[in-house]
Amino acid sequence: MFKAIVSADTLGDALDSVSVLVDECKIRLEDDGLSIRAVDPANVGMVDLSLSAAAFESYETDGGVIGVNLSRLEEFVGMADSDQLVELELDEETRKLHIQIEGLEGTLALIDPDSIRQEPDLPDLDLSAEVAIEGADIDRAVTAADMVSDHIALGVDADAELFYVDAEGDTDDVHLELTTEDLIALTPGDARSLFSLDYLKDMDKAIPSDAEVTMEVGEEFPVKMHFDIAEGNGNVTYMLAPRIQSD
Amino acid sequence: MGNADIRSLAAISEVEFDDLAGSVVAVDAHNWLYRYLTTTVKFTRDDAYTTADGEEVANLIGVVQGLPKFFEHDITPVFVFDGGVTDLKSEEVDERREQREQYEAELETAKAEGEDSARIATLQSRTQRLTDTIHETTRGLLARLDVPVVEAPAEGEAQAAHMARTGVADYVGSEDYDALLLGAPHTLRQLTSKGSPELMDFEATLAEHDLTWEGLVDAGILMGTDFNDGLDGVGPKTAVKLIGEHGDLWGTLDARDEYIEGADLIRELFLDPDVTDGVDVDLDIDPDMDAAKAYVTEEWAVAPDEVERGFERIEESLVQTGLDRWT
Numbered sequence: 318m319f320k321a322i323v324s325a326d327t328l329g330d331a332l333d334s335v336s337v338l339v340d341e342c343k344i345r346l347e348d349d350g351l352s353i354r355a356v357d358p359a360n361v362g363m364v365d366l367s368l369s370a371a372a373f374e375s376y377e378t379d380g381g382v383i384g385v386n387l388s389r390l391e392e393f394v395g396m397a398d399s400d401q402l403v404e405l406e407l408d409e410e411t412r413k414l415h416i417q418i419e420g421l422e423g424t425l426a427l428i429d430p431d432s433i434r435q436e437p438d439l440p441d442l443d444l445s446a447e448v449a450i451e452g453a454d455i456d457r458a459v460t461a462a463d464m465v466s467d468h469i470a471l472g473v474d475a476d477a478e479l480f481y482v483d484a485e486g487d488t489d490d491v492h493l494e495l496t497t498e499d500l501i502a503l504t505p506g507d508a509r510s511l512f513s514l515d516y517l518k519d520m521d522k523a524i525p526s527d528a529e530v531t532m533e534v535g536e537e538f539p540v541k542m543h544f545d546i547a548e549g550n551g552n553v554t555y556m557l558a559p560r561i562q563s564d
Numbered sequence: 565m566g567n568a569d570i571r572s573l574a575a576i577s578e579v580e581f582d583d584l585a586g587s588v589v590a591v592d593a594h595n596w597l598y599r600y601l602t603t604t605v606k607f608t609r610d611d612a613y614t615t616a617d618g619e620e621v622a623n624l625i626g627v628v629q630g631l632p633k634f635f636e637h638d639i640t641p642v643f644v645f646d647g648g649v650t651d652l653k654s655e656e657v658d659e660r661r662e663q664r665e666q667y668e669a670e671l672e673t674a675k676a677e678g679e680d681s682a683r684i685a686t687l688q689s690r691t692q693r694l695t696d697t698i699h700e701t702t703r704g705l706l707a708r709l710d711v712p713v714v715e716a717p718a719e720g721e722a723q724a725a726h727m728a729r730t731g732v733a734d735y736v737g738s739e740d741y742d743a744l745l746l747g748a749p750h751t752l753r754q755l756t757s758k759g760s761p762e763l764m765d766f767e768a769t770l771a772e773h774d775l776t777w778e779g780l781v782d783a784g785i786l787m788g789t790d791f792n793d794g795l796d797g798v799g800p801k802t803a804v805k806l807i808g809e810h811g812d813l814w815g816t817l818d819a820r821d822e823y824i825e826g827a828d829l830i831r832e833l834f835l836d837p838d839v840t841d842g843v844d845v846d847l848d849i850d851p852d853m854d855a856a857k858a859y860v861t862e863e864w865a866v867a868p869d870e871v872e873r874g875f876e877r878i879e880e881s882l883v884q885t886g887l888d889r890w891t
Contacts, residue, residue, distance in 0.1 A: 358582050359636070359638070359884070360585065360638065360888050361884055361885075361886060361887065362887075363887055434582065437887065437888075437891070438891040439891070440890035440891050441890060441891065442890060513884055539887060539890060556887060558884065558885045558886055558887045558889065558890075559885055560885065561882075561883045561884075561885060
């Protein structure tokens with residue numbers, strides 16, 4: 318059994334943060350809310366999302382796992398204005414999701430969860446530096462890097478106590494430094510890793526510009542980015558595997 | 565190419581490339597190159613891969629175009645090359661195999677593409693033999709790309725099957741149904757094609773027909789292999805039935821009063837082929853992209869735009885790590 322009412326905004330943001338990486342996912346329905354963990358087919362980017370029952374107007378379930386085609390579900394949710402409510406109800410017999418938005422009613426066929434790529438194990442990471450940064454600053458860094466290159470280095474200079482971004486293209490390059498004054502917080506430790514901008518751009522799209530993002534970086538390690546959604550009633554963690562640095 | 569009739573005995577299912585991530589595939593290099601030479605590279609301009617001396621090095625384009633498929637799906641290929649021939653008998657056998665492989669691959673291409681007869685004639689005149697240069701340059705390029713290579717003492721496919729049997733590789737990569745007779749536990753077919761590969765399962769095949777490995781090989785010999793013509797009118801069903809009735813190849817031949825030239829040697833080629841355990845494969849691929857590009861486009865004068873995209877894909881797929889490295 319699953320029956321929930323949630324604002325189109327909240328649901329849409331949550332789904333967006335997953336759909337930038339995968340087309341289909343399993344949604345775990347638990348007493349205290351729902352959770353999604355998914356990794357892209359190339360095993361490079363991972364998302365771990367939880368949306369607590371408090372993020373919903375109403376939320377009832379006796380547990381279970383459903384599989385959804387994210388773009389289909391997003392299309393349905395997209396039919397609602399952002400402040401409208403979306404009612405979801407699982408029909409156990411037909412394995413379809415009933416969706417109701419202000420007089421609009423529809424059903425969405427679910428996908429057999431077993432046919433969806435297995436949920437990944439969480440990497441065990443010992444990351445040397447932690448940066449708390451505004452979503453808007455990540456967006457600025459990604460946009461700047463994208464002008465000149467298809468990859469981006471994220472690093473922390475422990476001595477200078479600053480977070481930096483490097484992007485080197487064939488002809489042009491950019492360098493961006495954020496000091497403790499520009500950042501919300503910095504736990505210094507030497508770190509530098511190189512990432513694919515294709516992935517980081519997709520993740521950046523789902524990070525609200527006013528979000529406070531906790532970013533953990535290491536030496537040639539995956540980066541972890543953690544932020545709240547649904548006014549603190551949910552959170553998203555992204556992990557992105559690094560590229561091998563050539564020099 | 566093996567007897568295609570074996571297909572109807574084989575337990576075959578489709579697999580997704582995604583499900584193969586992290587695995588090691590022992591690729592029958594001979595077989596793989598033929599596929600690329602006949603099905604992929606023929607669409608390329610002739611002058612793109614013929615050197616000033618008229619040496620054909622289309623194989624280099626094939627390698628550059630074929631490798632990304634492995635790397636992008638996090639599959640490590642180990643290319644297993646045919647070794648030298650040991651005695652007169654196997655030399656004959658080897659020549660015969662080569663001839664047939666060539667013939668079948670070309671025929672298949674022509675059929676698949678519905679080519680007009682003039683085009684088929686051109687193709688046939690440009691016989692895709694694996695020349696010494698093709699052998700040399702394929703190894704040269706793979707070495708620069710740091711892709712593991714194994715030199716088989718005799719047949720590459722037998723060595724690949726042995727590597728899969730002993731756990732050095734997870735799969736054999738070959739179009740050849742003989743991989744089944746060679747006891748390869750799991751064989752991937754259609755690695756060079758566009759869609760999903762096929763998985764041929766050895767144990768499931770034996771179970772399905774209630775055969776032992778020897779029984780399967782005997783049935784194969786009755787049907788005909790690269791090394792012998794089968795008995796008249798004996799197809800897969802009959803062959804399996806005959807082995808069931810008469811126990812093995814000898815029982816069947818006795819009962820039918822027939823004879824197959826060199827049957828025990830052929831049997832041995834499948835059940836106990838000349839293979840080696842002394843393979844040292846380094847699965848950590850660390851290519852020298854600059855050296856590989858220079859080798860192909862400068863040393864062997866392949867037109868750079870023919871291989872540019874392939875090299876980009878190789879570079880991209882190898883420098884990006886996967887999260888599974890940290891779990």
